Amino acid sequence: MRLLLGTLFVLAVGAVIGLGGTYLALKRGAAFGSLTIGAWTAWPKTGTADADPYARASIARIGLLPTAVGDGITFAAEADDNGKPLDGRCDVLVSGITPSARFWTITLYNREGELAANSVGRHGFTSQEIVRGADGSFAIIAAPRAQPGNWLPTGGIERYTLVLRLYDTAVGVSTRAGREVPMPSITTRSCP
Amino acid sequence: MIRWALLILGGCLLGGVVHIATIIMLPRTATRDAYSRLEPITPVNKVTPIPPPTSDAATMPYMDPAFASAICRYDLSQGPMKLTVPVRTAYTSVSFYTDSDVAYYAINDRAAGRRVIELDLMTVDQHNQMPEEEDVTAADRLIVESPTLTGLIAIRALAPEPSLLPQAQSAVAAAQCLRSDDVKRPR
Numbered sequence: 413m414r415l416l417l418g419t420l421f422v423l424a425v426g427a428v429i430g431l432g433g434t435y436l437a438l439k440r441g442a443a444f445g446s447l448t449i450g451a452w453t454a455w456p457k458t459g460t461a462d463a464d465p466y467a468r469a470s471i472a473r474i475g476l477l478p479t480a481v482g483d484g485i486t487f488a489a490e491a492d493d494n495g496k497p498l499d500g501r502c503d504v505l506v507s508g509i510t511p512s513a514r515f516w517t518i519t520l521y522n523r524e525g526e527l528a529a530n531s532v533g534r535h536g537f538t539s540q541e542i543v544r545g546a547d548g549s550f551a552i553i554a555a556p557r558a559q560p561g562n563w564l565p566t567g568g569i570e571r572y573t574l575v576l577r578l579y580d581t582a583v584g585v586s587t588r589a590g591r592e593v594p595m596p597s598i599t600t601r602s603c604p
Numbered sequence: 605m606i607r608w609a610l611l612i613l614g615g616c617l618l619g620g621v622v623h624i625a626t627i628i629m630l631p632r633t634a635t636r637d638a639y640s641r642l643e644p645i646t647p648v649n650k651v652t653p654i655p656p657p658t659s660d661a662a663t664m665p666y667m668d669p670a671f672a673s674a675i676c677r678y679d680l681s682q683g684p685m686k687l688t689v690p691v692r693t694a695y696t697s698v699s700f701y702t703d704s705d706v707a708y709y710a711i712n713d714r715a716a717g718r719r720v721i722e723l724d725l726m727t728v729d730q731h732n733q734m735p736e737e738e739d740v741t742a743a744d745r746l747i748v749e750s751p752t753l754t755g756l757i758a759i760r761a762l763a764p765e766p767s768l769l770p771q772a773q774s775a776v777a778a779a780q781c782l783r784s785d786d787v788k789r790p791r
Binding site: 437 | 616617618619623631636638641658660662665666668670694700701705707710711712760762763764765
């Protein structure tokens with residue numbers, strides 16, 4: 413009886429820790445070799461043949477095709493520079509410059525990776541569409557209501573993810589966070 | 605007391621094994637990964653344009669709406685493949701994925717250096733079996749080795765402005781992926 417109880421206990425602890433760990437690892441994106449600059453995080457190795465088992469598991473679970481390193485790199489931000497989750501009911505300012513790349517795109521997704529519905533059918537900007545200041549920097553305002561300048565409509569959804577993709581860029585597996593990789597800052601300006 | 609401590613330790617060790625096993629097994633058992641999503645809608649060894657994502661429908665999550673894309677789902681068991689992609693818009697890239705969605709190679713229009721991206725896709729064995737003199741004459745041919753027999757080629761063209769999307773879509777739709785034996789030899 414004691415043996416049976418003990419075995420069941422061990423199995424239960426093992427299942428909880430094992431499956432719980434797997435769930436958390438996939439939910440939070442626990443692949444190795446992440447590159448975090450400000451509010452932005454990328455996993456350059458996910459786009460190579462050396463992708464580790466965690467990266468492979470989360471790719472399979474989400475169901476996307478990762479950006480290959482010869483193509484570009486994908487940075488995602490779920491919170492602003494102060495760690496506040498991006499809220500579609502607030503005005504959020506994304507401003508600054510990007511690392512050098514031939515093209516880049518910035519896109520707003522909901523937490524499931526779908527484009528957020530909005531009345532004007534805009535889901536992001538490409539580097540060619542954006543209106544820039546005299547010094548080459550840009551400012552995008554993600555907000556539920558129309559704004560002057562580069563307005564990125566949020567559709568008023570509660571939580572969203574911003575994805576910045578750099579195409580044909582030197583930023584990759586060997587990049588370290590530093591001055592040569594400037595990323596735009598994300599600031600929440602006003603919330604209702 | 606010691607008995608419970610040992611049982612908890614055993615449970616933790618077992619948990620570690622379960623964790624590693626599930627992480628490794630997950631890609632093989634996933635039914636909603638990109639390859640499984642694309643398999644029913646893409647014929648094998650043929651370029652299939654993928655509709656750009658909208659807020660209502662998207663083939664895969666996290667697709668870039670600024671790109672027109674097409675997929676060639678390949679099967680090398682009948683022999684090597686030849687891929688031709690015309691370069692028309694601002695930026696065109698070709699990415700190669702195994703059947704478990706691992707990106708093993710990618711090239712863009714600038715790296716290809718021509719108005720057309722042309723390359724041959726074969727397995728390591730098929731590359732080794734290639735006659736040597738053909739390999740020499742093919743020095744300027746770009747050969748990509750696939751680690752798996754089946755996989756995906758994603759052909760993507762950027763539309764820098766939404767109005768250029770139809771042009772990008774026609775460029776990726778004009779891409780060809782054919783078995784090398786079916787391509788007429790120019791010489």
